[in-house]
Amino acid sequence: MAVELQAAQKSANLEDFDPPMKPKRNKFAIACATLASMTSILLGYDIGVMSGAIIYIRRDLHINDVQVEVLMGIINLYSLIGSFLAGRTSDWIGRRYTIVLAGGIFFIGAILMGFSTNYAFLMFGRFVAGVGVGYALMIAPVYTAEVSPTSSRGFLTSFPEVFINAGILLGYISNFAFSRLPQWLGWRLMLGVGIVPSILIALGVLAMPESPRWLVMRGRLGDARRVLQKISDSDQEAQQRLTDIKLATGIPESCNDEVVEVINKQKSGKGVWKEMFITATPAVRHIIVAVISIHFFQQSVGLDSVVLYSPTIFEKAGITSDNQKLLATVAVGFTKTIFILVATFLLDRFGRRPLLLTSYGGLIVSLFTLATCLTVIGHSDKRVKWAVVLSITTVLSSVASFSIGAGPIAWVYCTEVLPLRLRAQGAAMGVVVNRSICALISMTFLSLSKAITIGGAFFLYGTIATIGWIFFFIVIPETRGKTLEEMEASFGSFRAKPKPNDVAKGPNSDKDGNKKPIQS
Structure with a gap:
């Protein structure tokens, strides 16, 4: 009898030390986040499809390098209009119908681009599509963050970046699929097929509920x-x-x-801009610095140039066939998509800060190596096989490094750190910074490459990535495991390193890490 009691006591003691069961992922929340995040396919498809379509647009419409740069990058400036409007629109008509509006605007833009007869017509189509992209970029992360349970918020709020990468891959595949058609028809179908995801998104979103935070605000x-x-x-x-x-x-x-x-x-969001920039508390000021900087460095490291101009980069690396260049870009798309899927499962396990620093570390190595290889190729009279192979490898490693942290965390981090009263306009501000820098990078890549060589351009991007790593190490605190409403307490000091017990705290813990009672 005594032996049985000892065994039972030992078993009970062992159970005390068993780790708590992780909650099952909420299928309804995952479905809502997936439908909302699919809006990001619109931007990804445009980026991917333009990288290949521009080869045939240049030949068909007889445009020069400056016109190519403007055509490639101008959608990012146009998207600023949608981002500016989306914050107020989403507070007015709700997150859900704003997503429907984004899909409808892009639908019109895709039709206009597909039927373009000249450069001016094509630019107008990109203007309309750009406004739709701006709406989508702002609203998808906001809605996803607001419907996500705390236990899986990092996983779910990385979905917009997942679908951006999926859109890029679809754009690359569209390029390859239509590349054998007559020149005048191929690029128009590449662009016009963008109506398909916009229709599916608009229909799917109607099955979603409205954001609970927006409902409370109303x-x-x-x-x-x-x-x-x-x-x-x-x-x-x-x-x-x-x-x-x-x-x-x-x-x-x-x-x-x-x-x-x-x-x-x-509660309609009045005075938000004043609170963010004029009467901001130290915590809010720290949050705004984090939001702006994380979007600034995401784009200024030049990864959009790698994606948009990958056929040009592969040509510089020694690949001359159009089909081979487009096939190589498909490999870039697959790499980005695979690594962003890996990142979605790591965000809630390892946290935002470690992945962000790891990502920028990988970017630093990849960009400097790519710059060195392209410089060697550019100064050599004959084919340097090792440099060609290493150039292709580092293009893939750079997009992989970007996708593992810098890509998704910009959207995850910024939507979760902004307080509810500032979230819509603050997220819109982040998108404005993101798209402005993206426009600057994508509209200057060819000119920059001519001025300081393509290798020099990537040396510059590598230097910016190094500065970004140092900045994030100093400024960015960890946010894993905190509810959206607790987030503001993590800011106010520029000492980014968390206290030892911060990681152990749950979403409803007190300052000592103990569970707070649930209020009924």
Whole structure:
């Protein structure tokens, strides 16, 4: 009998040390995040398809290098209009219908580009498509972050970057598929096929619920409660999330649904820009610096140049056949897509900060190696086989390094660190920075390559990546495991290194790492 009691006690003691069971991934939240994030396919498809279509557009419309640069990069400037409008639009009509609007605008732009008869017509089509891209870029990460449970927010909010990469791959495949058609027809079909994802996105989004945070901002607590019960890992988490959102929006916890429906009409986002830039607290100022810097460095390392001008880079590396160049770009697309899928499963396991620093470390090595190889090839009179092979390898390693951290974390981090009252406009501001730098890089790559050689251009990008790594090491704190409403407390100091017990804290922990009681 004593032996049995000892065995039972030993078993109980061992159970005390067993790790807690991880909650199952919420299938409804995953479905919502997937549908919303598919909007990002629009940008990815445009980037991918233009990299190959430009070969035939240049020949068919007889345009020069400057016109090529403008055509390739101008959509990023046009997207600023959509991003500026999307913040206010999403607060006005809701996140869900803003996604539908993004798909509808891009649909019109794709039709215009497909029927373009000259350079001016094509530019107008890219203007319309660019506005749709701007809407999509801003709203997809915001909605995804707002419907994601805390336990899988990193996984789900990386979906927009996953679909950007999927869109790039689809664009590359479209290039290869239509490359054998007559020149005047091939590039028009490449661009016009973009209507297909926009239709599917607009239809799919109609099956999604509205963001619970937007519903609370509009005073619809009853609707918000029902959505939270579907997208949370437990009823307790749903109640806690609702309580946190009410606190963030200034709604008394004691208010019932009917009262808030009336009193919360003033929560429309007024004064947001003033709070971000004029009366900002140290925490908000730190958040804004983080949001701007993470988007700035994501684009200034020149990876969009690698994606947009990959046929040109492969040509410099010694590949001359159009089909071989387009096939090599498909390999770039596959590499980006595979590594972004890997990143989605690592974000909640290892955290944002370690992946970001690892990603920029890989970019530094890849970009400097690529720059060296292209410089050797450029100064050699005969084919240098090792440099050609290494150039192709480092193009692939650079996009892999980017996709493992720099790509997805820019969207994950920025949507989760912004407080609810600043989220829509703050995310729009991040997109503006992102697309502005992307436009600058993509519209100057050919001219920069002529001025300082293509190897020199990548030496410059590698230097920027090095500065970015140092900056992030100093400024960026870890955010894994915190609810969106707790995030602001992580900021206010530029000491990015977390305290020893920060990683162990759960989303509802007190300052000592102990669980806070769930308020009912």
